[in-house]
Amino acid sequence: MIHSTTITVRGYHLDLYRHVNNARYLEFLEEARWGFMEQSNMMHVFDGSKLGLAVVNININYRRGAYNNEVLDIRSCFKKIGGRSAVMEQVIYLKDTDTVVADALITFVVIDIKTSKAVTLEGEVLDVLNGLLEPIA
Known part of the structure; x- marks a missing residue:
């Protein structure tokens, strides 16, 4: 499944050079991940469970500046x-x-909320994730 999120660049996203500040991209990406999880109903696996998601690595490549009022x-x-x-x-x-x-490539683990330790991906969590695999290009 490929999910699409649209964000309009606003003045408060910009830095002194009048383009989107590098740190803001992390917020844009997080907003898109939440939208993805909501649309895919992935969050139902975690509702009421003792499991959660934790980002453990982000690798981002900046290819072009984004400017005020552009739509991403x-x-x-x-x-x-x-x-x-x-x-x-x-x-x-x-x-x-x-x-x-x-x-960007974002690596995350599923954690046991009580221990904050990563758990093995198995059962319904694994089934849901495998059902969502689909490379962008």
Whole structure:
């Protein structure tokens, strides 16, 4: 499943150079991940459970500046599911173009909320994640 989130760049996203500050991209990507999880009904696996998600690594490549009032299209999908972690791919495009603004790989684990330790991906969690695998390109 590929999920798309649209964000309009606002003045408060900009830095002194009048383009989106690098740290803001992390917020954009997080907003898109929440949208993905809501649309895919992935969160039902965690509702009422003793499990949660924790980001353990983010690798981001900045390809082009984004400027005030530009509209960004953030596409998110799961790229890889491992035994204890999963990787989500996210690509930020200038809306209605193939111009890549940034791309990122986000690694996360499922944790036991009580112990804050990563758990093995298995059962319903693994089934749901595997059902969402679909590379962007």
